[in-house]
Amino acid sequence: MNPNVDEAMDFINKFHKFKPDKTMVLLIGDCMVDYHGRARSFLDRGERIIMIKQDGTVLVHQPTMREPVNWQPSGSITDFEVNSQHLVMKSRHNRPPEKMKITFHKIISVMICILRDQAKVIISGMETDVVNEISNNPSIIEDGFRICKKEMHVKSGLIDLYGYDRDYIPVVIEVKRSIASISAVQQLRMYVSDVKKDIESASVRGILCAPRIPEMSRDLLYKIILISYSFFVLPKNH
Amino acid sequence: MNPNVDEAMDFINKFHKFKPDKTMVLLIGDCMVDYHGRARSFLDRGERIIMIKQDGTVLVHQPTMREPVNWQPSGSITDFEVNSQHLVMKSRHNRPPEKMKITFHKIISVMICILRDQAKVIISGMETDVVNEISNNPSIIEDGFRICKKEMHVKSGLIDLYGYDRDYIPVVIEVKRSIASISAVQQLRMYVSDVKKDIESASVRGILCAPRIPEMSRDLLYKIILISYSFFVLPKNH
DNA sequence: CCTTGAATATCGGTG
DNA sequence: CACCGATGTTCAAGG
Numbered sequence: 001m002n003p004n005v006d007e008a009m010d011f012i013n014k015f016h017k018f019k020p021d022k023t024m025v026l027l028i029g030d031c032m033v034d035y036h037g038r039a040r041s042f043l044d045r046g047e048r049i050i051m052i053k054q055d056g057t058v059l060v061h062q063p064t065m066r067e068p069v070n071w072q073p074s075g076s077i078t079d080f081e082v083n084s085q086h087l088v089m090k091s092r093h094n095r096p097p098e099k100m101k102i103t104f105h106k107i108i109s110v111m112i113c114i115l116r117d118q119a120k121v122i123i124s125g126m127e128t129d130v131v132n133e134i135s136n137n138p139s140i141i142e143d144g145f146r147i148c149k150k151e152m153h154v155k156s157g158l159i160d161l162y163g164y165d166r167d168y169i170p171v172v173i174e175v176k177r178s179i180a181s182i183s184a185v186q187q188l189r190m191y192v193s194d195v196k197k198d199i200e201s202a203s204v205r206g207i208l209c210a211p212r213i214p215e216m217s218r219d220l221l222y223k224i225i226l227i228s229y230s231f232f233v234l235p236k237n238h
Numbered sequence: 239m240n241p242n243v244d245e246a247m248d249f250i251n252k253f254h255k256f257k258p259d260k261t262m263v264l265l266i267g268d269c270m271v272d273y274h275g276r277a278r279s280f281l282d283r284g285e286r287i288i289m290i291k292q293d294g295t296v297l298v299h300q301p302t303m304r305e306p307v308n309w310q311p312s313g314s315i316t317d318f319e320v321n322s323q324h325l326v327m328k329s330r331h332n333r334p335p336e337k338m339k340i341t342f343h344k345i346i347s348v349m350i351c352i353l354r355d356q357a358k359v360i361i362s363g364m365e366t367d368v369v370n371e372i373s374n375n376p377s378i379i380e381d382g383f384r385i386c387k388k389e390m391h392v393k394s395g396l397i398d399l400y401g402y403d404r405d406y407i408p409v410v411i412e413v414k415r416s417i418a419s420i421s422a423v424q425q426l427r428m429y430v431s432d433v434k435k436d437i438e439s440a441s442v443r444g445i446l447c448a449p450r451i452p453e454m455s456r457d458l459l460y461k462i463i464l465i466s467y468s469f470f471v472l473p474k475n476h
Numbered sequence: 477c478c479t480t481g482a483a484t485a486t487c488g489g490t491g
Numbered sequence: 492c493a494c495c496g497a498t499g500t501t502c503a504a505g506g
Contacts, residue, residue, distance in 0.1 A: 039363035046355030055302035064293035117284030125277035
């Protein structure tokens with residue numbers, strides 16, 4: 001705890017420098033951050049946690065907020081040096097070109113560790129799950145509904161689900177996992193219009209599936225004569 | 239380092255439990271993570287870094303990737319308990335409802351600290367900067383172009399820039415800092431359609447400004463008879 | 477509160 | 492490698 005600059009530098013040189021892809025660095029200290037890349041930023045002095053991951057990712061975390069205030073993408077190369085009594089950390093990334101410089105005014109803690117983690121997270125309840133759910137059980141939508149294609153490419157993009165209703169009318173389904181905004185309605189509208197042109201049919205239905213469809217979106221749906229469904233498919237246990 | 243369960247629990251009770259909004263916890267250990275909320279997820283055992291921030295944010299970081307593999311939003315409440323020889327961390331959030339449970343099988347390190355950080359990051363080179371750049375020098379777009387309004391509200395949203403070309407034809411400009419996707423074209427299309435209605439003019443041009451406009455977006459742009467510009471405005475120094 | 481849209485978005489999948 | 496679209500997106504701004 002509270003190492004001086006040379007102690008910190010020695011520690012990093014000993015345990016991290018020659019195997020940056022195997023060791024993580026956790027630095028806590030008073031520092032300032034400069035970033036030049038896709039954008040530019042400056043962060044004045046303050047106490048933060050800096051994490052260098054084994055894939056080269058660098059994160060700078062302030063004491064609040066989910067998002068790092070500054071970061072470097074994975075594949076970045078990070079070097080340390082001592083510059084007029086300060087520990088300086090420089091990180092570079094090639095494509096896209098990004099540089100970040102952290103100047104430490106006080107080092108509260110340096111920690112280096114090797115983490116072994118083979119596990120991959122299993123997530124359920126996302127958009128593909130809902131699409132599959134409907135695909136396996138099309139009557140969720142309505143009786144007599146049949147799926148024809150998943151992820152069908154049309155001019156304006158990718159249709160989530162395409163099928164026919166009990167009267168053989170073509171149906172385009174757009175699935176959203178979160179609130180369906182106006183742009184979702186626009187998206188569906190474009191898809192329906194694309195399909196109409198492609199198959200030269202006057203009647204193509206559009207269905208919007210979402211946990212919630214706000215009034216504004218609903219209004220627009222009705223206005224452009226699409227039938228909408230608002231429903232919530234609970235994420236399944238895995 | 240390598241504290242046992244009771245030592246870790248005592249340490250957390252002593253330094254974090256009664257002032258969670260003032261202290262951060264950094265836990266390193268072998269753990270598994272369950273999450274139930276907007277979606278569901280399970281992460282099997284592995285060594286990770288867990289960070290509890292002063293605003294209640296919780297981050298679970300694997301040794302690679304910029305994104306936390308699991309997290310809780312700010313405002314979450316986190317409690318610790320010992321359950322059949324394991325340190326268990328439970329975090330709750332109200333709106334939206336989210337629960338995360340971390341079960342530790344081995345604790346490599348527990349660290350608690352108070353970070354003082356008042357600084358706010360200053361960023362330049364973002365979309366508003368490009369909008370201002372064009373606003374200050376409209377001839378970037380084309381000769382004789384004049385800006386009329388920034389961030390003009392219309393039915394479907396917010397127009398980045400609104401103006402007239404040399405022939406007094408109204409022009410809507412949509413600025414993107416990254417690749418202009420189909421949805422950007424949709425957005426522009428809506429804005430142009432809104433303006434046409436609002437001012438009852440048959441001819442309104444749309445211009446899409448982006449560092450790159452892919453072929454599919456370009457096709458859609460031409461299809462709906464909008465003139466597009468693809469160019470890159472470098473972020474200024476601040 | 478809600479809705480809208482940007483982001484140094486990040487990330488995975490597909491062609 | 493380009494490109495599309497989801498994300499437990501997060502986050503800030505404005506009505």
